[in-house]
Amino acid sequence: MPQKEEFTGIELEFHSGIIPPPYSHMYRISLDWSKGDLTAKLDLHYTEREDLTEEEILDEGFTLNDDFAYEGPLSIVWIKAISDKVNDTKWTGKSVDDAGIILKLMDSGKPGKVKVPANQEDWQVFGQDLIQAIYETTKKEAPLTVHYREVSSEKVSDCAITIRFSDREVIFSQENETRNINWEYTVQLMKLIFTPDYNYEIAKEEPGNKRGHYIECGDGLWHELGKGVVNIDPSNDVVSKIKEIFKDLMEE
Structure with a gap:
Protein backbone atom coordinates (compact mmCIF):
# COMPACT_ATOMS: atom_id res chain seq x y z
CA MET A 1 0.00 0.00 0.00
CA PRO A 2 1.51 3.36 -1.02
CA GLN A 3 2.38 5.67 1.86
CA LYS A 4 -0.29 8.32 2.47
CA GLU A 5 0.76 11.79 1.41
CA GLU A 6 -0.05 15.03 3.17
CA PHE A 7 -1.08 17.68 0.67
CA THR A 8 -3.68 20.41 0.11
CA GLY A 9 -3.85 20.35 -3.68
CA ILE A 10 -2.32 19.01 -6.87
CA GLU A 11 -1.01 20.37 -10.14
CA LEU A 12 -1.55 18.09 -13.11
CA GLU A 13 0.17 18.51 -16.48
CA PHE A 14 -0.57 16.52 -19.61
CA HIS A 15 0.86 16.50 -23.13
CA SER A 16 -0.63 14.33 -25.88
CA GLY A 17 2.78 13.80 -27.54
CA ILE A 18 3.02 12.72 -31.16
CA ILE A 19 -0.76 12.60 -31.79
CA PRO A 20 -1.29 14.77 -34.90
CA PRO A 21 -3.32 17.97 -34.96
CA PRO A 22 -6.12 18.90 -34.59
CA TYR A 23 -6.12 16.34 -31.74
CA SER A 24 -2.74 17.21 -30.21
CA HIS A 25 -3.11 19.25 -27.03
CA MET A 26 -1.71 19.99 -23.62
CA TYR A 27 -3.27 21.12 -20.38
CA ARG A 28 -2.45 22.12 -16.83
CA ILE A 29 -4.95 21.74 -13.98
CA SER A 30 -4.28 23.21 -10.54
CA LEU A 31 -6.56 22.17 -7.68
CA ASP A 32 -6.15 23.85 -4.30
CA TRP A 33 -8.15 23.26 -1.11
CA SER A 34 -5.71 24.76 1.39
CA LYS A 35 -8.37 27.31 2.45
CA GLY A 36 -11.23 24.79 2.74
CA ASP A 37 -13.05 25.34 -0.53
CA LEU A 38 -11.79 23.76 -3.74
CA THR A 39 -10.40 26.19 -6.30
CA ALA A 40 -9.63 24.93 -9.81
CA LYS A 41 -7.54 26.46 -12.55
CA LEU A 42 -7.47 24.95 -16.04
CA ASP A 43 -5.41 25.97 -19.07
CA LEU A 44 -6.14 23.78 -22.12
CA HIS A 45 -4.35 24.47 -25.38
CA TYR A 46 -4.57 22.65 -28.73
CA THR A 47 -1.22 22.60 -30.51
CA GLU A 48 0.29 22.65 -34.02
CA ARG A 49 -2.84 23.65 -35.88
CA GLU A 50 -1.10 26.39 -37.87
CA ASP A 51 -0.65 24.26 -41.00
CA LEU A 52 -4.24 22.94 -41.05
CA THR A 53 -7.03 24.54 -43.03
CA GLU A 54 -10.24 25.59 -41.30
CA GLU A 55 -12.04 22.78 -43.14
CA GLU A 56 -9.59 20.13 -41.89
CA ILE A 57 -10.18 21.22 -38.29
CA LEU A 58 -13.97 21.43 -38.61
CA ASP A 59 -14.21 18.07 -40.41
CA GLU A 60 -12.74 16.36 -37.34
CA GLY A 61 -15.53 17.73 -35.15
CA PHE A 62 -13.55 20.58 -33.60
CA THR A 63 -14.11 24.34 -33.68
CA LEU A 64 -11.59 26.97 -34.67
CA ASN A 65 -10.99 27.85 -31.04
CA ASP A 66 -11.06 24.86 -28.70
CA ASP A 67 -8.62 26.33 -26.18
CA PHE A 68 -10.19 26.83 -22.77
CA ALA A 69 -9.24 28.57 -19.55
CA TYR A 70 -11.00 28.62 -16.19
CA GLU A 71 -10.25 29.78 -12.70
CA GLY A 72 -12.90 29.39 -10.03
CA PRO A 73 -14.70 26.99 -7.69
CA LEU A 74 -15.23 23.26 -8.12
CA SER A 75 -17.41 21.06 -5.91
CA ILE A 76 -15.61 19.96 -2.74
CA VAL A 77 -16.71 16.36 -3.38
CA TRP A 78 -13.68 16.19 -5.69
CA ILE A 79 -11.26 16.64 -2.75
CA LYS A 80 -11.78 13.07 -1.48
CA ALA A 81 -11.68 11.65 -5.02
CA ILE A 82 -8.36 13.41 -5.70
CA SER A 83 -6.87 12.42 -2.32
CA ASP A 84 -7.89 8.78 -2.77
CA LYS A 85 -6.48 8.75 -6.30
CA VAL A 86 -3.10 10.11 -5.17
CA ASN A 87 -2.86 7.77 -2.19
CA ASP A 88 -3.73 4.73 -4.34
CA THR A 89 -1.09 5.65 -6.93
CA LYS A 90 2.28 3.99 -7.39
CA TRP A 91 4.96 6.31 -8.70
CA THR A 92 7.66 5.54 -11.22
CA GLY A 93 11.18 6.90 -11.58
CA LYS A 94 10.77 7.05 -15.36
CA SER A 95 10.47 10.44 -17.01
CA VAL A 96 7.59 11.35 -19.32
CA ASP A 97 9.48 12.24 -22.47
CA ASP A 98 6.88 12.88 -25.16
CA ALA A 99 3.43 12.19 -23.79
CA GLY A 100 1.60 11.60 -20.58
CA ILE A 101 0.86 13.07 -17.19
CA ILE A 102 3.06 14.45 -14.44
CA LEU A 103 1.91 15.61 -11.01
CA LYS A 104 3.05 17.98 -8.33
CA LEU A 105 1.54 17.73 -4.87
CA MET A 106 0.80 21.15 -3.40
CA ASP A 107 1.21 22.31 0.18
CA SER A 108 -0.40 25.65 1.08
CA GLY A 109 -0.69 26.54 -2.59
CA LYS A 110 2.97 25.81 -3.44
CA PRO A 111 3.75 22.92 -5.83
CA GLY A 112 6.36 20.36 -4.75
CA LYS A 113 8.56 17.97 -6.72
CA VAL A 114 7.45 16.37 -9.99
CA LYS A 115 5.94 12.91 -9.56
CA VAL A 116 5.18 10.50 -12.41
CA PRO A 117 2.27 8.08 -11.87
CA ALA A 118 2.92 4.53 -13.03
CA ASN A 119 -0.77 4.12 -13.92
CA GLN A 120 -0.66 6.72 -16.70
CA GLU A 121 -3.86 5.60 -18.42
CA ASP A 122 -5.91 5.85 -15.21
CA TRP A 123 -4.62 9.34 -14.55
CA GLN A 124 -5.33 10.44 -18.12
CA VAL A 125 -8.95 9.32 -17.68
CA PHE A 126 -9.06 11.10 -14.31
CA GLY A 127 -7.74 14.27 -15.93
CA GLN A 128 -10.51 14.10 -18.55
CA ASP A 129 -13.05 13.62 -15.75
CA LEU A 130 -11.78 16.78 -14.06
CA ILE A 131 -11.98 18.75 -17.32
CA GLN A 132 -15.53 17.49 -17.85
CA ALA A 133 -16.40 18.59 -14.29
CA ILE A 134 -15.09 22.08 -15.08
CA TYR A 135 -16.98 22.19 -18.40
CA GLU A 136 -20.22 21.32 -16.59
CA THR A 137 -19.52 23.79 -13.77
CA THR A 138 -19.09 26.61 -16.30
CA LYS A 139 -22.11 25.38 -18.34
CA LYS A 140 -19.84 24.90 -21.37
CA GLU A 141 -21.27 21.38 -21.60
CA ALA A 142 -24.35 19.71 -20.13
CA PRO A 143 -24.12 16.46 -18.16
Missing part, protein backbone atom coordinates in the same frame (compact mmCIF):
# COMPACT_ATOMS: atom_id res chain seq x y z
CA LEU A 144 -24.33 13.26 -20.20
CA THR A 145 -27.72 11.52 -20.16
CA VAL A 146 -28.10 7.99 -21.53
CA HIS A 147 -31.66 6.89 -22.32
CA TYR A 148 -32.73 3.26 -22.42
CA ARG A 149 -35.94 1.53 -23.51
CA GLU A 150 -37.02 -2.09 -23.12
CA VAL A 151 -40.07 -3.19 -25.10
CA SER A 152 -41.64 -6.53 -24.12
CA SER A 153 -44.93 -8.13 -25.18
CA GLU A 154 -46.53 -6.65 -22.06
CA LYS A 155 -45.15 -3.11 -21.75
CA VAL A 156 -42.71 -0.38 -22.72
CA SER A 157 -40.19 0.52 -19.98
CA ASP A 158 -38.16 3.73 -20.26
CA CYS A 159 -35.34 4.93 -18.01
CA ALA A 160 -32.39 7.31 -18.09
CA ILE A 161 -29.05 7.79 -16.36
CA THR A 162 -27.61 11.31 -15.97
CA ILE A 163 -23.91 11.50 -15.04
CA ARG A 164 -22.96 14.80 -13.42
CA PHE A 165 -19.19 15.17 -13.26
CA SER A 166 -19.54 18.61 -11.67
CA ASP A 167 -20.58 17.08 -8.33
CA ARG A 168 -19.88 13.36 -9.01
CA GLU A 169 -23.55 12.43 -8.81
CA VAL A 170 -25.45 9.92 -10.93
CA ILE A 171 -29.22 10.22 -11.20
CA PHE A 172 -31.29 7.24 -12.36
CA SER A 173 -34.81 8.16 -13.48
CA GLN A 174 -37.72 5.90 -14.35
CA GLU A 175 -41.28 7.10 -14.91
CA ASN A 176 -41.69 9.88 -12.31
CA GLU A 177 -39.14 8.60 -9.82
CA THR A 178 -35.44 9.39 -9.45
CA ARG A 179 -32.68 8.01 -7.25
CA ASN A 180 -28.94 8.31 -6.89
CA ILE A 181 -26.79 5.37 -7.94
CA ASN A 182 -23.15 4.63 -7.16
CA TRP A 183 -20.52 6.64 -9.08
CA GLU A 184 -17.94 3.86 -9.56
CA TYR A 185 -20.69 1.40 -10.58
CA THR A 186 -21.83 3.88 -13.24
CA VAL A 187 -18.27 4.41 -14.52
CA GLN A 188 -18.01 0.66 -15.16
CA LEU A 189 -21.44 0.67 -16.83
CA MET A 190 -20.38 3.52 -19.14
CA LYS A 191 -17.27 1.55 -20.14
CA LEU A 192 -19.54 -1.35 -21.08
CA ILE A 193 -21.97 0.89 -22.99
CA PHE A 194 -19.21 2.32 -25.18
CA THR A 195 -17.47 -1.03 -25.79
CA PRO A 196 -19.68 -2.50 -28.58
CA ASP A 197 -19.81 -1.39 -32.20
CA TYR A 198 -22.56 1.16 -32.96
CA ASN A 199 -23.92 1.22 -36.53
CA TYR A 200 -24.93 4.84 -37.12
CA GLU A 201 -26.23 4.07 -40.61
CA ILE A 202 -29.29 2.36 -39.15
CA ALA A 203 -29.69 4.58 -36.06
CA LYS A 204 -33.03 6.36 -35.67
CA GLU A 205 -34.16 9.65 -34.15
CA GLU A 206 -37.01 7.95 -32.27
CA PRO A 207 -36.86 4.90 -29.97
CA GLY A 208 -38.31 1.66 -31.29
CA ASN A 209 -41.77 0.36 -30.33
CA LYS A 210 -41.25 -3.23 -31.43
CA ARG A 211 -40.03 -5.84 -28.96
CA GLY A 212 -36.38 -5.21 -28.19
CA HIS A 213 -33.87 -3.07 -26.29
CA TYR A 214 -32.92 0.44 -27.38
CA ILE A 215 -30.28 2.92 -26.22
CA GLU A 216 -29.50 6.59 -26.89
CA CYS A 217 -26.09 7.78 -25.71
CA GLY A 218 -26.61 11.53 -25.49
CA ASP A 219 -26.50 12.46 -29.18
CA GLY A 220 -30.22 12.03 -29.97
CA LEU A 221 -29.78 8.83 -32.00
CA TRP A 222 -31.37 5.54 -30.92
CA HIS A 223 -29.73 2.16 -31.51
CA GLU A 224 -31.23 -1.30 -31.08
CA LEU A 225 -29.09 -3.68 -29.03
CA GLY A 226 -28.26 -6.78 -31.03
CA LYS A 227 -28.89 -5.07 -34.40
CA GLY A 228 -27.48 -1.53 -34.34
CA VAL A 229 -25.27 -2.35 -31.34
CA VAL A 230 -23.19 -5.50 -31.76
CA ASN A 231 -20.33 -7.18 -29.91
CA ILE A 232 -16.87 -6.58 -31.34
CA ASP A 233 -15.47 -9.71 -29.66
CA PRO A 234 -17.78 -12.76 -29.99
CA SER A 235 -16.27 -14.25 -26.82
CA ASN A 236 -17.28 -11.19 -24.78
CA ASP A 237 -21.07 -10.69 -24.88
CA VAL A 238 -21.13 -7.06 -23.74
CA VAL A 239 -24.56 -6.42 -25.31
CA SER A 240 -26.19 -9.00 -23.02
CA LYS A 241 -24.40 -7.52 -20.00
CA ILE A 242 -25.81 -4.06 -20.82
CA LYS A 243 -29.32 -5.52 -21.06
CA GLU A 244 -28.90 -7.32 -17.73
CA ILE A 245 -27.64 -4.23 -15.88
CA PHE A 246 -30.48 -2.03 -17.12
CA LYS A 247 -32.98 -4.78 -16.28
CA ASP A 248 -31.61 -4.89 -12.72
CA LEU A 249 -31.72 -1.09 -12.41
CA MET A 250 -35.31 -0.92 -13.61
CA GLU A 251 -36.44 -3.68 -11.23
CA GLU A 252 -34.85 -2.25 -8.07
Whole structure:
Protein backbone atom coordinates (compact mmCIF):
# COMPACT_ATOMS: atom_id res chain seq x y z
CA MET A 1 0.00 0.00 0.00
CA PRO A 2 1.51 3.36 -1.02
CA GLN A 3 2.38 5.67 1.86
CA LYS A 4 -0.29 8.32 2.47
CA GLU A 5 0.76 11.79 1.41
CA GLU A 6 -0.05 15.03 3.17
CA PHE A 7 -1.08 17.68 0.67
CA THR A 8 -3.68 20.41 0.11
CA GLY A 9 -3.85 20.35 -3.68
CA ILE A 10 -2.32 19.01 -6.87
CA GLU A 11 -1.01 20.37 -10.14
CA LEU A 12 -1.55 18.09 -13.11
CA GLU A 13 0.17 18.51 -16.48
CA PHE A 14 -0.57 16.52 -19.61
CA HIS A 15 0.86 16.50 -23.13
CA SER A 16 -0.63 14.33 -25.88
CA GLY A 17 2.78 13.80 -27.54
CA ILE A 18 3.02 12.72 -31.16
CA ILE A 19 -0.76 12.60 -31.79
CA PRO A 20 -1.29 14.77 -34.90
CA PRO A 21 -3.32 17.97 -34.96
CA PRO A 22 -6.12 18.90 -34.59
CA TYR A 23 -6.12 16.34 -31.74
CA SER A 24 -2.74 17.21 -30.21
CA HIS A 25 -3.11 19.25 -27.03
CA MET A 26 -1.71 19.99 -23.62
CA TYR A 27 -3.27 21.12 -20.38
CA ARG A 28 -2.45 22.12 -16.83
CA ILE A 29 -4.95 21.74 -13.98
CA SER A 30 -4.28 23.21 -10.54
CA LEU A 31 -6.56 22.17 -7.68
CA ASP A 32 -6.15 23.85 -4.30
CA TRP A 33 -8.15 23.26 -1.11
CA SER A 34 -5.71 24.76 1.39
CA LYS A 35 -8.37 27.31 2.45
CA GLY A 36 -11.23 24.79 2.74
CA ASP A 37 -13.05 25.34 -0.53
CA LEU A 38 -11.79 23.76 -3.74
CA THR A 39 -10.40 26.19 -6.30
CA ALA A 40 -9.63 24.93 -9.81
CA LYS A 41 -7.54 26.46 -12.55
CA LEU A 42 -7.47 24.95 -16.04
CA ASP A 43 -5.41 25.97 -19.07
CA LEU A 44 -6.14 23.78 -22.12
CA HIS A 45 -4.35 24.47 -25.38
CA TYR A 46 -4.57 22.65 -28.73
CA THR A 47 -1.22 22.60 -30.51
CA GLU A 48 0.29 22.65 -34.02
CA ARG A 49 -2.84 23.65 -35.88
CA GLU A 50 -1.10 26.39 -37.87
CA ASP A 51 -0.65 24.26 -41.00
CA LEU A 52 -4.24 22.94 -41.05
CA THR A 53 -7.03 24.54 -43.03
CA GLU A 54 -10.24 25.59 -41.30
CA GLU A 55 -12.04 22.78 -43.14
CA GLU A 56 -9.59 20.13 -41.89
CA ILE A 57 -10.18 21.22 -38.29
CA LEU A 58 -13.97 21.43 -38.61
CA ASP A 59 -14.21 18.07 -40.41
CA GLU A 60 -12.74 16.36 -37.34
CA GLY A 61 -15.53 17.73 -35.15
CA PHE A 62 -13.55 20.58 -33.60
CA THR A 63 -14.11 24.34 -33.68
CA LEU A 64 -11.59 26.97 -34.67
CA ASN A 65 -10.99 27.85 -31.04
CA ASP A 66 -11.06 24.86 -28.70
CA ASP A 67 -8.62 26.33 -26.18
CA PHE A 68 -10.19 26.83 -22.77
CA ALA A 69 -9.24 28.57 -19.55
CA TYR A 70 -11.00 28.62 -16.19
CA GLU A 71 -10.25 29.78 -12.70
CA GLY A 72 -12.90 29.39 -10.03
CA PRO A 73 -14.70 26.99 -7.69
CA LEU A 74 -15.23 23.26 -8.12
CA SER A 75 -17.41 21.06 -5.91
CA ILE A 76 -15.61 19.96 -2.74
CA VAL A 77 -16.71 16.36 -3.38
CA TRP A 78 -13.68 16.19 -5.69
CA ILE A 79 -11.26 16.64 -2.75
CA LYS A 80 -11.78 13.07 -1.48
CA ALA A 81 -11.68 11.65 -5.02
CA ILE A 82 -8.36 13.41 -5.70
CA SER A 83 -6.87 12.42 -2.32
CA ASP A 84 -7.89 8.78 -2.77
CA LYS A 85 -6.48 8.75 -6.30
CA VAL A 86 -3.10 10.11 -5.17
CA ASN A 87 -2.86 7.77 -2.19
CA ASP A 88 -3.73 4.73 -4.34
CA THR A 89 -1.09 5.65 -6.93
CA LYS A 90 2.28 3.99 -7.39
CA TRP A 91 4.96 6.31 -8.70
CA THR A 92 7.66 5.54 -11.22
CA GLY A 93 11.18 6.90 -11.58
CA LYS A 94 10.77 7.05 -15.36
CA SER A 95 10.47 10.44 -17.01
CA VAL A 96 7.59 11.35 -19.32
CA ASP A 97 9.48 12.24 -22.47
CA ASP A 98 6.88 12.88 -25.16
CA ALA A 99 3.43 12.19 -23.79
CA GLY A 100 1.60 11.60 -20.58
CA ILE A 101 0.86 13.07 -17.19
CA ILE A 102 3.06 14.45 -14.44
CA LEU A 103 1.91 15.61 -11.01
CA LYS A 104 3.05 17.98 -8.33
CA LEU A 105 1.54 17.73 -4.87
CA MET A 106 0.80 21.15 -3.40
CA ASP A 107 1.21 22.31 0.18
CA SER A 108 -0.40 25.65 1.08
CA GLY A 109 -0.69 26.54 -2.59
CA LYS A 110 2.97 25.81 -3.44
CA PRO A 111 3.75 22.92 -5.83
CA GLY A 112 6.36 20.36 -4.75
CA LYS A 113 8.56 17.97 -6.72
CA VAL A 114 7.45 16.37 -9.99
CA LYS A 115 5.94 12.91 -9.56
CA VAL A 116 5.18 10.50 -12.41
CA PRO A 117 2.27 8.08 -11.87
CA ALA A 118 2.92 4.53 -13.03
CA ASN A 119 -0.77 4.12 -13.92
CA GLN A 120 -0.66 6.72 -16.70
CA GLU A 121 -3.86 5.60 -18.42
CA ASP A 122 -5.91 5.85 -15.21
CA TRP A 123 -4.62 9.34 -14.55
CA GLN A 124 -5.33 10.44 -18.12
CA VAL A 125 -8.95 9.32 -17.68
CA PHE A 126 -9.06 11.10 -14.31
CA GLY A 127 -7.74 14.27 -15.93
CA GLN A 128 -10.51 14.10 -18.55
CA ASP A 129 -13.05 13.62 -15.75
CA LEU A 130 -11.78 16.78 -14.06
CA ILE A 131 -11.98 18.75 -17.32
CA GLN A 132 -15.53 17.49 -17.85
CA ALA A 133 -16.40 18.59 -14.29
CA ILE A 134 -15.09 22.08 -15.08
CA TYR A 135 -16.98 22.19 -18.40
CA GLU A 136 -20.22 21.32 -16.59
CA THR A 137 -19.52 23.79 -13.77
CA THR A 138 -19.09 26.61 -16.30
CA LYS A 139 -22.11 25.38 -18.34
CA LYS A 140 -19.84 24.90 -21.37
CA GLU A 141 -21.27 21.38 -21.60
CA ALA A 142 -24.35 19.71 -20.13
CA PRO A 143 -24.12 16.46 -18.16
CA LEU A 144 -24.33 13.26 -20.20
CA THR A 145 -27.72 11.52 -20.16
CA VAL A 146 -28.10 7.99 -21.53
CA HIS A 147 -31.66 6.89 -22.32
CA TYR A 148 -32.73 3.26 -22.42
CA ARG A 149 -35.94 1.53 -23.51
CA GLU A 150 -37.02 -2.09 -23.12
CA VAL A 151 -40.07 -3.19 -25.10
CA SER A 152 -41.64 -6.53 -24.12
CA SER A 153 -44.93 -8.13 -25.18
CA GLU A 154 -46.53 -6.65 -22.06
CA LYS A 155 -45.15 -3.11 -21.75
CA VAL A 156 -42.71 -0.38 -22.72
CA SER A 157 -40.19 0.52 -19.98
CA ASP A 158 -38.16 3.73 -20.26
CA CYS A 159 -35.34 4.93 -18.01
CA ALA A 160 -32.39 7.31 -18.09
CA ILE A 161 -29.05 7.79 -16.36
CA THR A 162 -27.61 11.31 -15.97
CA ILE A 163 -23.91 11.50 -15.04
CA ARG A 164 -22.96 14.80 -13.42
CA PHE A 165 -19.19 15.17 -13.26
CA SER A 166 -19.54 18.61 -11.67
CA ASP A 167 -20.58 17.08 -8.33
CA ARG A 168 -19.88 13.36 -9.01
CA GLU A 169 -23.55 12.43 -8.81
CA VAL A 170 -25.45 9.92 -10.93
CA ILE A 171 -29.22 10.22 -11.20
CA PHE A 172 -31.29 7.24 -12.36
CA SER A 173 -34.81 8.16 -13.48
CA GLN A 174 -37.72 5.90 -14.35
CA GLU A 175 -41.28 7.10 -14.91
CA ASN A 176 -41.69 9.88 -12.31
CA GLU A 177 -39.14 8.60 -9.82
CA THR A 178 -35.44 9.39 -9.45
CA ARG A 179 -32.68 8.01 -7.25
CA ASN A 180 -28.94 8.31 -6.89
CA ILE A 181 -26.79 5.37 -7.94
CA ASN A 182 -23.15 4.63 -7.16
CA TRP A 183 -20.52 6.64 -9.08
CA GLU A 184 -17.94 3.86 -9.56
CA TYR A 185 -20.69 1.40 -10.58
CA THR A 186 -21.83 3.88 -13.24
CA VAL A 187 -18.27 4.41 -14.52
CA GLN A 188 -18.01 0.66 -15.16
CA LEU A 189 -21.44 0.67 -16.83
CA MET A 190 -20.38 3.52 -19.14
CA LYS A 191 -17.27 1.55 -20.14
CA LEU A 192 -19.54 -1.35 -21.08
CA ILE A 193 -21.97 0.89 -22.99
CA PHE A 194 -19.21 2.32 -25.18
CA THR A 195 -17.47 -1.03 -25.79
CA PRO A 196 -19.68 -2.50 -28.58
CA ASP A 197 -19.81 -1.39 -32.20
CA TYR A 198 -22.56 1.16 -32.96
CA ASN A 199 -23.92 1.22 -36.53
CA TYR A 200 -24.93 4.84 -37.12
CA GLU A 201 -26.23 4.07 -40.61
CA ILE A 202 -29.29 2.36 -39.15
CA ALA A 203 -29.69 4.58 -36.06
CA LYS A 204 -33.03 6.36 -35.67
CA GLU A 205 -34.16 9.65 -34.15
CA GLU A 206 -37.01 7.95 -32.27
CA PRO A 207 -36.86 4.90 -29.97
CA GLY A 208 -38.31 1.66 -31.29
CA ASN A 209 -41.77 0.36 -30.33
CA LYS A 210 -41.25 -3.23 -31.43
CA ARG A 211 -40.03 -5.84 -28.96
CA GLY A 212 -36.38 -5.21 -28.19
CA HIS A 213 -33.87 -3.07 -26.29
CA TYR A 214 -32.92 0.44 -27.38
CA ILE A 215 -30.28 2.92 -26.22
CA GLU A 216 -29.50 6.59 -26.89
CA CYS A 217 -26.09 7.78 -25.71
CA GLY A 218 -26.61 11.53 -25.49
CA ASP A 219 -26.50 12.46 -29.18
CA GLY A 220 -30.22 12.03 -29.97
CA LEU A 221 -29.78 8.83 -32.00
CA TRP A 222 -31.37 5.54 -30.92
CA HIS A 223 -29.73 2.16 -31.51
CA GLU A 224 -31.23 -1.30 -31.08
CA LEU A 225 -29.09 -3.68 -29.03
CA GLY A 226 -28.26 -6.78 -31.03
CA LYS A 227 -28.89 -5.07 -34.40
CA GLY A 228 -27.48 -1.53 -34.34
CA VAL A 229 -25.27 -2.35 -31.34
CA VAL A 230 -23.19 -5.50 -31.76
CA ASN A 231 -20.33 -7.18 -29.91
CA ILE A 232 -16.87 -6.58 -31.34
CA ASP A 233 -15.47 -9.71 -29.66
CA PRO A 234 -17.78 -12.76 -29.99
CA SER A 235 -16.27 -14.25 -26.82
CA ASN A 236 -17.28 -11.19 -24.78
CA ASP A 237 -21.07 -10.69 -24.88
CA VAL A 238 -21.13 -7.06 -23.74
CA VAL A 239 -24.56 -6.42 -25.31
CA SER A 240 -26.19 -9.00 -23.02
CA LYS A 241 -24.40 -7.52 -20.00
CA ILE A 242 -25.81 -4.06 -20.82
CA LYS A 243 -29.32 -5.52 -21.06
CA GLU A 244 -28.90 -7.32 -17.73
CA ILE A 245 -27.64 -4.23 -15.88
CA PHE A 246 -30.48 -2.03 -17.12
CA LYS A 247 -32.98 -4.78 -16.28
CA ASP A 248 -31.61 -4.89 -12.72
CA LEU A 249 -31.72 -1.09 -12.41
CA MET A 250 -35.31 -0.92 -13.61
CA GLU A 251 -36.44 -3.68 -11.23
CA GLU A 252 -34.85 -2.25 -8.07
